Amino acid sequence: xxxxxxxIADLRKSFGxxxxxxxxxxxxxxxxxxxxxxxxxxxxxxxxxxxxxxxxPTRGEVRLNGRVISGLKPDAVNRLGLSRSxxxxxxxxxxxxxxxVRCGVLRSxxxxxxxxxxxxxxxxxxxxxxxxxxxxxLSDKAGLVAxxxxxxxxxxxxxxxxxxxxxxxxxxxxxxxxxxHSETDRAxxxxxxxxxxxxxxxxxxxxxxxxxxxDRISVLVYGQIIATGTPQEIRADPRVRExxxxxxxxxxxxxxx
Amino acid sequence: MIADAxxxxxxxxxxxxxxxxxxxxxxxxxxxxxxxxxxxLSRSTLTLLNHCGIAMVFALSYNxxxxxxxxxxxxxxxxxxxxxxxxxxxxxxxxxxxxxxxxPVFFLPVAGFAVxxxxxxxxxxxxxxxxxxxxxxxxxxxxxxxxxxAYMFDSAFGGEMGVSGDRMVGPELLGLSLGPVQEVYWFVAxxxxxxxxxxxxxxxxxxxxxxxxxxxxxxxxxxxxYDPARVRYLVFIFAGAFAGMAGGMAAVQDEIITIDALSLAxxxxxxxxxxxxxxxxxxxxxxxxxxxxxMESNLSDYSEAWLLYLGVAxxxxxxxxxxxxxxxxxxxxxxxxxxxxxxxxxxxALRLAGAGCMTxxxxxxxxxxxxxxxxxxxxxxPLGVPLPHDAPATWIAAVVPAAAGLALLRRARRIxxxxx
Numbered sequence: 291x292x293x294x295x296x297x298i299a300d301l302r303k304s305f306g307x308x309x310x311x312x313x314x315x316x317x318x319x320x321x322x323x324x325x326x327x328x329x330x331x332x333x334x335x336x337x338x339x340x341x342x343x344x345x346x347p348t349r350g351e352v353r354l355n356g357r358v359i360s361g362l363k364p365d366a367v368n369r370l371g372l373s374r375s376x377x378x379x380x381x382x383x384x385x386x387x388x389x390x391v392r393c394g395v396l397r398s399x400x401x402x403x404x405x406x407x408x409x410x411x412x413x414x415x416x417x418x419x420x421x422x423x424x425x426x427x428l429s430d431k432a433g434l435v436a437x438x439x440x441x442x443x444x445x446x447x448x449x450x451x452x453x454x455x456x457x458x459x460x461x462x463x464x465x466x467x468x469x470x471h472s473e474t475d476r477a478x479x480x481x482x483x484x485x486x487x488x489x490x491x492x493x494x495x496x497x498x499x500x501x502x503x504x505d506r507i508s509v510l511v512y513g514q515i516i517a518t519g520t521p522q523e524i525r526a527d528p529r530v531r532e533x534x535x536x537x538x539x540x541x542x543x544x545x546x547x
Numbered sequence: 548m549i550a551d552a553x554x555x556x557x558x559x560x561x562x563x564x565x566x567x568x569x570x571x572x573x574x575x576x577x578x579x580x581x582x583x584x585x586x587x588l589s590r591s592t593l594t595l596l597n598h599c600g601i602a603m604v605f606a607l608s609y610n611x612x613x614x615x616x617x618x619x620x621x622x623x624x625x626x627x628x629x630x631x632x633x634x635x636x637x638x639x640x641x642x643x644x645x646x647x648x649x650x651p652v653f654f655l656p657v658a659g660f661a662v663x664x665x666x667x668x669x670x671x672x673x674x675x676x677x678x679x680x681x682x683x684x685x686x687x688x689x690x691x692x693x694x695x696x697a698y699m700f701d702s703a704f705g706g707e708m709g710v711s712g713d714r715m716v717g718p719e720l721l722g723l724s725l726g727p728v729q730e731v732y733w734f735v736a737x738x739x740x741x742x743x744x745x746x747x748x749x750x751x752x753x754x755x756x757x758x759x760x761x762x763x764x765x766x767x768x769x770x771x772x773y774d775p776a777r778v779r780y781l782v783f784i785f786a787g788a789f790a791g792m793a794g795g796m797a798a799v800q801d802e803i804i805t806i807d808a809l810s811l812a813x814x815x816x817x818x819x820x821x822x823x824x825x826x827x828x829x830x831x832x833x834x835x836x837x838x839x840x841x842m843e844s845n846l847s848d849y850s851e852a853w854l855l856y857l858g859v860a861x862x863x864x865x866x867x868x869x870x871x872x873x874x875x876x877x878x879x880x881x882x883x884x885x886x887x888x889x890x891x892x893x894x895x896a897l898r899l900a901g902a903g904c905m906t907x908x909x910x911x912x913x914x915x916x917x918x919x920x921x922x923x924x925x926x927x928x929p930l931g932v933p934l935p936h937d938a939p940a941t942w943i944a945a946v947v948p949a950a951a952g953l954a955l956l957r958r959a960r961r962i963x964x965x966x967x
Contacts, residue, residue, distance in 0.1 A: 363769070365773055368769065376767075381764065382763040382767065384762075393757065393771050397772030402753075403778065405749060405753070409753045410751060412753075
């Protein structure tokens with residue numbers, strides 16, 4: 291039996307006296323699309339930062355393909371095949387779109403801190419960059435300065451950088467936040483295409499995105515997972531309905547079957 | 548099908564999309580350097596040009612940190628200076644014969660490069676773990692520390708006297724004895740081009756581009772699999788190395804170096820020159836270095852207040868033109884080619900006239916006040932018109948252009964606002 295893509299065991303994180311993540315256990319198989327939902331302040335972002343090794347856990351650990359990654363530096367975790375996006379666009383603002391994607395491609399082609407050849411002349415890099423640009427629909431914007439792109443394009447670029455290195459485990463932090471309906475539809479289509487065959491962990495507020503995309507869903511409330519299951523199971527779970535009050539419960543109702 | 552996709556990619560992909568082509572600036576640089584000897588310039592002018600070349604390499608090496616990697620260093624002269632000291636000692640060893648006797652002086656900048664890299668590797672090891680303000684603070688501390696140490700070790704740094712040497716030693720290369728300044732010119736010109744080309748090439752390597760990425764967003768660099776601290780450290784070594792190359796050039800040109808060369812003053816000066824030239828453009832620091840060298844040697848003949856003018860220029864650039872001279876040149880070029888040029892030309896003309904008036908007011912005020920303050924009884928007399936501090940004419944000559952300049956600049960702004 292192979293190890294799961296991601297395994298979270300008794301994960302805890304405290305900031306001072308406040309325990310934000312209070313014992314999370316989660317197992318995500320290879321190829322699974324797993325969504326984390328939960329009310330504001332439930333600790334979704336903190337959990338994400340723990341899994342991607344931005345924070346070190348207070349207790350417990352995260353295993354990537356069976357290997358403990360808690361305590362490693364983010365760049366080391368990335369080289370082990372985990373990539374993440376950010377809720378606030380986290381791109382290289384003064385570089386062109388092409389260069390942004392190229393930064394994401396380099397490591398996967400085995401290029402280190404190399405300084406003896408121009409990066410623009412490395413054929414594989416140019417080809418891989420071009421392929422990612424085409425997949426993400428950014429080809430015609432390749433020469434533009436990333437920081438001057440419209441918001442939706444910056445979000446697409448965020449995803450492009452995240453998947454450019456070919457990581458097998460992809461974490462997306464609210465990829466459609468702040469988007470219009472049509473932009474969201476395009477973003478979801480992009481995510482489906484770009485993460486096909488990969489393991490996906492996604493935090494998302496938009497329930498239609500979550501229920502449309504995820505194989506399984508975990509509900510995080512006050513730093514603990516209160517339910518994990520298929521979209522149908524989650525929608526029917528009384529504890530989940532209890533946790534989601536008022537408007538958010540309606541959003542659950544409104545989610546497509 | 549794969550071949551088809553590749554050929555399409557080749558057609559569309561400009562790997563340096565959005566970057567200015569280096570061919571034109573390099574062509575201009577080499578052409579100018581080749582033409583200068585034909586002008587039959589005086590020795591002092593050639594010496595000035597040699598200093599320009601050295602400052603260009605030094606400023607470009609500083610911009611590897613400031614502009615490219617976003618690292619504000621207050622101690623970059625340390626690497627220039629340490630390499631300079633080593634190269635002057637090396638000149639001495641070459642002169643003594645022995646193991647170094649066959650080292651051609653022409654390649655002294657290579658030795659400087661190595662020493663600068665070594666110094667960068669040692670000093671950068673602790674300091675590059677941090678970025679931003681902590682890095683700037685550490686660089687300041689290191690600059691003070693090295694200067695203080697240099698004063699303690701007289702045999703290595705020569706105390707107040709510094710270390711001097713003779714460049715006409717060792718084997719000649721390409722028939723250059725490096726005696727007359729004309730021959731030193733070719734030496735400096737060669738290494739200036741080599742330094743510019745080397746640093747330009749570096750900026751295009753994966754590491755060079757990653758340093759720009761780490762400047763924009765260090766966290767994201769981690770999530771594409773690189774350690775930003777390591778990127779900073781490696782760039783720091785190269786910046787030290789090219790500064791050391793400039794130090795080696797200076798050792799041959801000047802044949803003397805004193806501890807002042809690695810103190811805070813030249814570190815601050817190269818920061819100012821680089822920024823005034825423009826950190827966002829590769830060639831900006833070159834412009835800044837030329838301007839700085841010219842002010843230092845020529846403007847200082849006309850006025851003791853040249854540092855004040857440089858300081859004012861620096862502050863104005865920081866506030867109003869953060870892209871520096873190169874940014875202004877690029878902006879003017881864009882404007883000249885845009886459809887807006889007829890609309891914007893009067894605004895630009897008003898701006899220039901306004902800036903000219905303000906400059907005149909500043910110069911009159913500073914020069915008249917300085918002569919009064921120094922008490923030597925001199926009078927500031929531009930174009931033969933005496934302007935003593937107590938004459939109404941002086942005050943008119945200060946206030947009227949200032950008011951006119953302000954009015955012109957306001958008018959320019961109003962026109963620009965109503966038209967956009």
